[in-house]
Amino acid sequence: MELMLVYAAVFIGGLIIFERVTGTIANHFRRSSALNYRLKLLQGNEDGLGVFKGMVRERALDYDRGGIKPVVQLRRLFAQSGLKINVLRLAIYAPVAAVLVWLLLSYFGVSAIPKIILIVFFLVALPFVYMMRARAARIRKFTAQLPGTLDVVTRSLSAGHPLPISISLVSRELPDPIGTEFGMLSDELTYGTDLNDAMLNMIERVGAEDLKLLAISMSVQRGTGGNFVEILENLANVVRERAILRAKVRALSSEGRITAIIMSAFPFGLYLMISTLVPTYFDPVWQSGYSNVILSIAFTVMAIGNYILYKLVNFEF
Template sequence: MTLILLYAAVFVAALVAAEALLRTYFRTSERHKAVNHRLSLLEGSENHRETYREMLKQRGIDQDWRSLPLMQRMKQYYVQSGLKFDGKRCALYGLAGAVCVWLVVQFLVPSNLVRIPVFLLVCLLIPAVVVWRARAKRIHKFAEKLPEALDVANRSLAAGHPLPAAIALVAREMPDPVGSEFGLLTDELTYGVTLDDALMNLTARVGVEDLNLLAIALSVQAGTGGNLVEILQNLSKTLRDRFMLKAKVKSITAEGRITAIFMSSYPFLLYGMIRTLAPTYFDPVWESGYGTYVVTGLLVVMMIGNVILYKMIHFEY
C-alpha cells in the first residue's frame, strides 16, 4: 500500500511539473504581455462587444445568473473566484485527484461501509475548497489594489476627463483583477447600462464589500452633485486605512490561526502515523461496531471547536 501511495505521489508530482513546463513554454514575454486579460483579448480582436461576451462566457456569467437562490449563489461564488472553466483540464485533474483520494481513503479507512461516503465527501469538498481559496485570494488582491485604482481615476478626473473616461483609464492601466473588472464596467457603460446597475454588477462579480462604498458614493454624487475628486480622495484614504487595519488584525491573530490549523490537523496526522507504523492498532475499535459512531462524534466536536475558533479570530471591524 505504501508503494502504491508513493507511485500516486510521483504521478501527481509529474503532472504538476508537466503543467508548469507547459505554462512556461506557452507564456508570452513579460515585455509584450498586456497588463490584464481584457487587453490581451482586445489585441486579437477589435470587436469590443465580442470580447465582452467572451469574457462573460469564460467566467460563466449569463443574464439570469442571480435569479435562482441556491444554484445561482454557488455560481456566483464561482464567478467571484475568477476561475476560467476548461473542460479537458478539469476532467484530467478530476480523474487524477479521484484516484489519489481513493488510494488515501482506502489506506486510512478500513471499513467498506464508511469508505465510499468519505470518498464522495472528500471529492466534493476538494473543488469547493479550491474555489473558496481562489475567491478569497482574488478578493484580497482586488481590495488591495482598489485604492490605487481610485487614485488613477481621481487623477483622470482632475485632468478634466469625464467619469467613463476615468473608468476606462483604470481598465487600461491597472493589472488583473482590477483592470479586467473595470474593463467590463466600461463595456457595460458603453452598451447603455446605467452607472448604478453597472456598479451593482461589478460588486456582484467581484464580491468585495468596499465596492458598496464606491457605488453609494458615485450614486449620491450623481443625484446631489458635489466635488467628485474630493469624494474619491476621501474614499481612497478610507479604503486604504481599512485595508491596513485588516492587515494589523490578521498579524495579531496569526498565532490563533496557526494554533487552530495545527490542532485541527494533528488528530489526522497522528492517526495516519499510527496506521502506518501499526496497521492493526485500531482494528479492535472497528471490530467493536462502535468505531463509526465514535469517529462521527469526534468529527462533530472538532467541527464545533473550529467554528468557535473561527469566530474568535474573525470579526467585523
C-alpha cells in the same frame, strides 16, 4: 487493483504537474505583452463585444438576481472567484482526487460503501472550498489595488477627462484583477449600460465590500452633485485606513490562527507518529468492527471544532 490505482494516480498527477508548470511558464511570457487578462484577449482581436461576451460566458456570469437562490449564489461565488470554466481540467482533476481519497480511505481500512459516500462528499465539497479560497484571495488583491485605482481616476478627472475615459484608463494601465474588472465596466458603459447598473454588475462580479462604497459615492454624486474628485480622494483615504485596520486585526489574531492550525493538524500528526513507532497499536480498533463509527464521530467532532476555531480567529468588520 489498488496498485493499479496508485500507478494511475502517479501518472495523472505527473500530467497535472506538467500542465501547471507549462501553464505558469506560458503565463509568465504572456504577462510581458499585456497587463491584464482582458488586454490579452483584445490583442489582435477587433471584436470587443465578442471578447466581452466570451468573458461573461467563461465566468458563468448571470445578472438575473431573481432566479433560484442556491443557483444564483453558486454562480455568484464562481464569478467572484475569478475562475474560468475549463471542462478538460475538471475532467482530469476529479478522477485524480477520487483516486487519492480512495487510497487514503483504504489505508484507514474504511469499507466500500462509506468510501463511495465520502468520495462523493469530497468531490462536491472540494470545489466549494477551492472557490471560496480563490474568491477570498481575489477580493484581498482587489481591495489592495483599489486606493491606487481611485488615485488614477482622480488624477484623470482632474486633468479634464470624463468618467468613462478615466475608467478606460484604469483598464489599460493596471493589472488583474482590477484591470479586467474595470475593463468590463468600461465595456458595459460603452455598449449602453447605465452607470448605476454597471456598478451593481461589478459588485456582483467582485464581491468586495469597499467597492460598494465607490458605487454609493457615484450614485449619490450623480443625484446630488458635488465635487466628485474630492469625494474619490476621501474614499481612497477611507479604503486605506480600513486596510490598515484590517492588517492590525490580522496581526493581533495571528497567535490564535496558528494555534487553530496546530490544533487541527495535531490528531493526524499524532496518529502518524504512533503508527510509525508502533505499527500494531491501532489494530484492535480496526479489527473491532466499529472503526467506521469511530472515524465518523471523530471527523464530525473535528469539523465542528474547526468551524468554532475558524469563527474565533476570523473577524468581520
